[in-house]
Amino acid sequence: HIPAEPLPIRRLQESLINRIAAGEIIHRPASALKELVENCLDAGATSIRVTVKDGGMKLLQIQDNGCGIRKTDLHILAERFTTSKLSTFSDLSHIRTYGFRGEALASISHVAHLSVVTKTKSDTCAWRACYSDGFLVAPKPGQSIEPKACAGNDGTTITIEDLFYNTPTRLSALRSTSEEYSRILDVLTKYAIHNPKVAFSCKKANSPSPDLSTPSSSETLNTIRLLYGHSVAKELVPVKVSSKCPVNEEGDMDVDGGEEDSESWHGEAYITNANYQAKKMVFLLFINHRLVESSRMKRAFEAVYTGILPKGASPFIYLSLEIDPRSVDVNVHPTKKEVHFLNEEAIIEKVSNAFQEALTVQNHSRVFEYQA
Ligand code: ADP
Numbered sequence: 435h436i437p438a439e440p441l442p443i444r445r446l447q448e449s450l451i452n453r454i455a456a457g458e459i460i461h462r463p464a465s466a467l468k469e470l471v472e473n474c475l476d477a478g479a480t481s482i483r484v485t486v487k488d489g490g491m492k493l494l495q496i497q498d499n500g501c502g503i504r505k506t507d508l509h510i511l512a513e514r515f516t517t518s519k520l521s522t523f524s525d526l527s528h529i530r531t532y533g534f535r536g537e538a539l540a541s542i543s544h545v546a547h548l549s550v551v552t553k554t555k556s557d558t559c560a561w562r563a564c565y566s567d568g569f570l571v572a573p574k575p576g577q578s579i580e581p582k583a584c585a586g587n588d589g590t591t592i593t594i595e596d597l598f599y600n601t602p603t604r605l606s607a608l609r610s611t612s613e614e615y616s617r618i619l620d621v622l623t624k625y626a627i628h629n630p631k632v633a634f635s636c637k638k639a640n641s642p643s644p645d646l647s648t649p650s651s652s653e654t655l656n657t658i659r660l661l662y663g664h665s666v667a668k669e670l671v672p673v674k675v676s677s678k679c680p681v682n683e684e685g686d687m688d689v690d691g692g693e694e695d696s697e698s699w700h701g702e703a704y705i706t707n708a709n710y711q712a713k714k715m716v717f718l719l720f721i722n723h724r725l726v727e728s729s730r731m732k733r734a735f736e737a738v739y740t741g742i743l744p745k746g747a748s749p750f751i752y753l754s755l756e757i758d759p760r761s762v763d764v765n766v767h768p769t770k771k772e773v774h775f776l777n778e779e780a781i782i783e784k785v786s787n788a789f790q791e792a793l794t795v796q797n798h799s800r801v802f803e804y805q806a
C-alpha cells in the first residue's frame with residue numbers, strides 16, 4: 435500500500451546490508467563453488483578437489499595445490515573489498531585474474547560458516563582460520579580467534595558449512611539437494627573442459643568414488659570425451675576464427691602484447707556436426723577464460739544449425755573467445771556471468787559464419803582457419 439506521508443529514511447543494519455550484498459553474488463551452492471574454483475585457478479592450482487554434502491548446503495569443501503595465502507593476510511581475508519589482484523582502477527582494464535573485487539569470501543562468510551587451511555611454499559606448516567561476517571572468529575567458543583598452526587599440504591582448502599543458515603528465504607528457494615549437486619557438477623564440468631591441464635575431481639562426502647574426475651595435462655577434446663561422452667566427441671568439428679590484426683603483418687596475433695589493435699580477437703571452438711542431435715543445446719561459452727552467458731550468441735548459433743539439423747535437434751558448442759581486455763567490461767554483473775565487449779555484433783556474425791562454413795565443408799579432419 436502507498437503511505438499517505440513519506441516514511442523516514444533510516445540506515446539498514448550493517449548485518450542486513452552485508453547479507454543483501456552477499457545474496458547478489460552467492461545465489462546457491464554452485465555460485466559459491468564457481469567463485470572458489472576461480473580463486474584456485476587464480477592461485478595457479480593444477481589440482482582442484484571438491485567434496486560435497488547435501489548438494490553443498492551442508493558442506494562444500496574445495497582443496498587446491500595453488501600458491502596459498504600468506505599468514506599475515508589471514509586476518510583480512512574475508513573482509514569485503516580485500517584482494518591481492520587489483521590495486522588501481524586502471525588495472526581493471528587489463529585484468530587477467532578471475533577475481534578483482536575481493537567480495538567472494540566476504541560474501542560467503544556472511545551467509546555460511548567459512549574456514550580456511552592454507553600453506554604457502556615458504557611456510558613450514560599450514561594455518562587454519564575461521565570466519566564469520568567478514569572477520570576471524572574462534573573455531574569453538576572460548577578458543578582464540580588467531581590463525582592456528584596445523585599440518586597441511588601446500589595450497590588452500592576452503593570449507594563452507596551450513597550455507598544460508600541465516601537467510602531462511604534463500605534456503606527455502608533452493609530445490610532438492612540432487613538438483614544443487616548437479617549444478618555443482620555442471621560448473622566443474624565446464625571449468626574442467628576449459629582447463630584441461632588442471633585435474634578436477636568432485637565427490638559426495640561419504641562416497642568412495644568421485645562423480646567427476648579429470649586427469650591433469652589433458653587436451654580439450656579428451657576432456658570433452660571424458661565428461662560428455664564419445665557420442666559427442668566423435669562428431670566434433672574444430673573451428674578457429676580471428677579478426678585480422680592490421681598491426682602485425684605476420685598474421686599471428688598476440689592478445690597478450692600491449693601494442694596491438696584493441697579490436698583484435700580470436701576464438702577457438704569445438705562444435706558438433708549434423709550427425710549429432712541433442713534435445714537441448716549444450717553451450718559452453720568462455721570469454722577471456724570466464725564462463726559467461728550470452729543469449730544473443732546462443733540465438734545466432736541456433737540459427738546456424740536450423741539449416742543443418744532437423745527441427746527440435748540441438749548441437750553441442752564449446753567456444754572460447756579471447757578479446758583484448760581493454761574492450762571487455764567484466765564488471766557489469768554481480769556474478770560476472772555477463773560481460774560486455776566492443777563490436778559484439780560483428781564478432782558474433784564472424785563466428786557464426788565460421789561455424790556455418792566449417793559445418794558445410796564436410797572435411798572434418800582439418801582445422802578450419804578463418805581470417806575475418
Ligand atoms: P578476489 O578473488 O576478487 O580477490 P576473493 O574474496 O575471492 O576475492 O578472495 C580474496 C583473496 O583471497 C584473493 O585476492 C586471494 O589473495 C585470496 N585467496 C582466495 N582463495 C584463494 C586460494 N584458493 N588460493 C590462494 N589465495 C586465495
Ligand code: MG
Nearest residue numbers: 469473533538
Ligand atoms: Mg575470487
